[in-house]
Amino acid sequence: MKAIITLLACLLLPGCSLYKSANNAFTIEEIKPWEKNILARDDMQLDPDPVRTFSDEHIYFSKEASTGGRGVGGGGCGCN
Amino acid sequence: MNNIKSKLSIATCTLLSGTQVQAADTADNSWDLNSSLLYYSEADDRVSVTKAIAFLTGDLSSEDSISVNLVLDTMSGATPTGAVKSSSSSVTSFTGASGASSSIAGGASVDRVNFSDTRMGVALTWAHELKRTHKISYGGSLSVEKDYQSYGASVNYSIESDNRLNTYTMGFAGTFDQIYRKTDGTPEPLSNVEDNNILSDGERYTYDFILGMSKVFNKKTVGQLNYTMSYSDGYHTDPYKVISQVRLVEDTNSGVFTWTELERYFESRPDSRFRHSIFTSMAHQYGGTGETVQTAYRLYTDDWGITSHTFDLTHRTPLSESSYLEPHFRYSIQSAADFFRPSIIDDGTTPVILPEYASADNRLDETTGITIGLEYGMKLGGGHLKARGEYINWQHAKAEYDETTAMVMQVSYQKLFD
Numbered sequence: 052m053k054a055i056i057t058l059l060a061c062l063l064l065p066g067c068s069l070y071k072s073a074n075n076a077f078t079i080e081e082i083k084p085w086e087k088n089i090l091a092r093d094d095m096q097l098d099p100d101p102v103r104t105f106s107d108e109h110i111y112f113s114k115e116a117s118t119g120g121r122g123v124g125g126g127g128c129g130c131n
Numbered sequence: 132m133n134n135i136k137s138k139l140s141i142a143t144c145t146l147l148s149g150t151q152v153q154a155a156d157t158a159d160n161s162w163d164l165n166s167s168l169l170y171y172s173e174a175d176d177r178v179s180v181t182k183a184i185a186f187l188t189g190d191l192s193s194e195d196s197i198s199v200n201l202v203l204d205t206m207s208g209a210t211p212t213g214a215v216k217s218s219s220s221s222v223t224s225f226t227g228a229s230g231a232s233s234s235i236a237g238g239a240s241v242d243r244v245n246f247s248d249t250r251m252g253v254a255l256t257w258a259h260e261l262k263r264t265h266k267i268s269y270g271g272s273l274s275v276e277k278d279y280q281s282y283g284a285s286v287n288y289s290i291e292s293d294n295r296l297n298t299y300t301m302g303f304a305g306t307f308d309q310i311y312r313k314t315d316g317t318p319e320p321l322s323n324v325e326d327n328n329i330l331s332d333g334e335r336y337t338y339d340f341i342l343g344m345s346k347v348f349n350k351k352t353v354g355q356l357n358y359t360m361s362y363s364d365g366y367h368t369d370p371y372k373v374i375s376q377v378r379l380v381e382d383t384n385s386g387v388f389t390w391t392e393l394e395r396y397f398e399s400r401p402d403s404r405f406r407h408s409i410f411t412s413m414a415h416q417y418g419g420t421g422e423t424v425q426t427a428y429r430l431y432t433d434d435w436g437i438t439s440h441t442f443d444l445t446h447r448t449p450l451s452e453s454s455y456l457e458p459h460f461r462y463s464i465q466s467a468a469d470f471f472r473p474s475i476i477d478d479g480t481t482p483v484i485l486p487e488y489a490s491a492d493n494r495l496d497e498t499t500g501i502t503i504g505l506e507y508g509m510k511l512g513g514g515h516l517k518a519r520g521e522y523i524n525w526q527h528a529k530a531e532y533d534e535t536t537a538m539v540m541q542v543s544y545q546k547l548f549d
Contacts, residue, residue, distance in 0.1 A: 076415040080349040082296060089351055093515075094423040094447045094455075095414045097345060097355050100517070102167045102184055102543050103506075105200070109182070110171060114525060114535065116465055116495055117431040117439040119359050120410030123304035123339035124270045124285025128204075128250055129278060 162189035167543035174536040177243075178208040194260040204250040211532040213491035214242045215375040215392050215474050242531060244371075248313075250276045254283075264291040270304075278370075280309040285339075296347040304339040310366050317370040320399030321485050324373055333366025354413035361406040372398040374491040378477040393477060398490040400470065406433040412443075423447045431465075437495070439465035454509040459521065461502035468495040473529045493530030500525045504539070514546030 082090075089095060098104050104121070112118045113130035169182040181204070188198040251274070258268040270285040285304035291297070310333035311317055319328040338361065345355035376394040381387070412427035427443040441463040449455045470488035473496075477483050504521030521539040 075417070076348065076352040076413070078349050081294070082347055082350055084295075086350050087347075089416050089421075090347060090353060092416070092421075092423075094425070095351075095353060095416060097353060097412055097414060099414070099425065100543075102165050102186055102545075103517075103519070103541070105184065105186075105202075106167065106169050106182060106539075106541060110523070110537075110539065111463075111500075114494060114523075114537075115439070115463060115498065115500060116433075116435075116437045116468065117408070117429070117441065117463070119339070119361060119406065120357060120408045120429040120431070122357075123287070123302045123341045123359065123361075124254075124272065124283055128252070128274050128281060129276050129308075129310060 162187065162548045163545065164548065165543065165545040167541060169539065169541040171537060171539050173208065174538075176209060177535070178206065178210055178537075181205045196258045198256045198258075200252070200254040200256075202250070202252040204248075204252075206250070207245075207247040209243045209245050210371075211243045211493060211530075212241065213372045213374050213398060213531070214395055215377055215390065215531050216242045248277050250274060250279075264293065264295070265289070278311055278313045282307045287341075298345045300341070300343040300345075302339075302341040302343075304337075306337040306339070308335040308337070308365075309333070310335065310370060312370050317366065317368070318397040320368050321396050321489065324395040324397060333368070333370065335363055335365030335367065337361060337363040351416040352413065355411065357408075357410040359406075359408045359410065361404075363404045363406075365402060367400040367402060367404060368398055369400075369490075369492060370397070372490060372492050374398050374472070374475060374489050376475045376477050376483060378479050390474075392474075396475070396485065396489075398492065399488050400490055401435065401488055404433055404435060406431070408432075421449050435495075436469035437466055439463060454507070457506040457508065457519075459502065459504035459506065459519075461500070463498075463500040465498050467497040467528065471495040471529075473531055491531065493527040493532050493535070496530040497528035498525050511544075512546070514544055517541075517543045517545075 093099055098121070108118075108121070109128070109130070112128075163186075165184075165186040165188075167182075167184040169180075169184070171178070171180040171182070173179065183203045185201045186198065187200075188196065190196045252272070253274075254270060254272040256268055256270040258266060260266050266289045268287045270283075270287075272281070272283040272285075274281040283304060283306040285302060287300060287302035289298055289300040291299075315329045316331045317329070317333045318324075319330050322328040339359065340361070341357055341359045343355060343357040345353065347353050373395050374397075375392040376396065377390045377392050379388045380391040382389065408429055408431040410427070410429045412425065414423060414425050416423045423446070425443075425445045425447075427441075429439075429441040431437070431439045431441070442461065444460045445457055447455050447457040468490065470486065471490055471492070472486075473491050475483060475485065475489060500523065502521055502523045504519055506517055506519035508515060508517040510516075519539075519541050523535075523537045523539065525535040527533045527535070
């Protein structure tokens with residue numbers, strides 16, 4: 052199972068030369084609260100920049116037929 | 132600091148669209164202001180948008196926080212109508228996007244029209260911690276344009292595991308939209324433009340549902356998986372878009388056959404839409420210098436026949452203790468809607484039978500999109516300053532306007548007030 056997840060991660064991470072990194076990425080560890088310092092960084096948030104995400108979603112909603120995925124709510128507009 | 136504690140809880144907040152609601156573990160009354168100015172400009176003097184954004188998030192108590200999102204868009208430029216770029220036409224007038232009326236001098240076709248509009252949007256979210264690992268948030272939103280109004284409400288519930296490494300989220304949202312043209316209601320779908328058959332305003336109800344999970348894999352990796360479903364019922368047609376009826380006509384002088392527009396109709400779309408999407412993303416930090424890679428993938432499908440795949444990748448490289456550089460790459464590919472067609476063909480021998488639904492809107496065409504961008508960020512004045520530029524290109528397979536190219540410039544400043 053882990054090998055499949057790692058292979059999928061390989062496709063998403065930049066280049067399969069990062070196989071080792073992908074393998075490390077999906078190693079599941081029990082983290083203690085005091086070990087979360089890296090996870091607390093801005094760039095480690097699943098939505099690291101809500102303003103940028105909001106802006107991009109408006110652009111792509113206006114110009115493409117697909118939308119959604121990240122959440123629900125937030126209001127619509129007549130751009131599409 | 133409340134925001135830091137919130138980050139440590141990881142990912143309870145990403146399921147609200149465009150809203151990062153901070154958890155409320157302590158009541159130190161800190162407020163986070165995130166402001167931004169964006170300029171979007173399409174090549175060939177097409178659409179340009181200036182967008183001003185302000186997100187304010189703060190604590191009301193040890194269990195409650197609110198966020199207020201404000202947005203102001205100023206839009207102008209020219210947009211394709213869906214009509215063919217014909218050199219000759221028997222169509223003589225057309226009311227374009229946002230009410231801009233155009234005359235077709237000398238029989239020339241108007242395949243795009245100028246428009247201008249202003250949009251104001253407000254969204255309010257209240258998040259409440261029911262107990263240590265259970266949170267609920269309520270949202271309301273309003274968006275107003277000269278030819279569109281949208282009202283929305285949402286509720287999201289999230290539960291963290293006892294070790295706070297997994298978060299499960301469920302959410303519902305309802306939206307009511309009113310659609311009309313600036314000068315009147317909505318045109319009768321597939322009626323001839325010259326007949327000017329105008330009906331009442333369009334109304335649409337949309338119901339959204341999300342089921343999500345986020346997980347901390349290890350000290351350097353976090354990921355999420357969402358399933359979203361959306362059903363909308365009501366008016367889905369674009370009241371400004373048209374579709375041409377064309378015939379191959381021989382020029383009596385040159386003998387050359389050219390496609391000539393004989394009639395022009397307002398487009399028609401189904402009155403409901405059922406959408407599904409699966410969205411997954413992850414953030415991983417690696418290397419000795421603290422580089423971070425963020426990846427995302429979305430699979431989307433709906434009952435209009437559209438399926439899309441969207442990949443997104445950012446890679447942040449620290450330049451120093453207080454600055455970074457972040458390239459961005461996005462790739463998307465979508466299939467065309469079942470009822471998309473660039474025009475309605477008149478073979479000149481059999482009477483044209485109009486289809487039930489037809490649209491020549493290039494956004495419903497088979498489309499490939501590529502985005503390449505770069506962001507620079509630095510600490511400044513106790514806050515964070517970010518500037519980015521992006522190039523976007525969409526290639527449409529069959530639409531009359533088969534390419535859209537845009538540049539995006541955005542400057543943002545975020546500051547925490549204790």
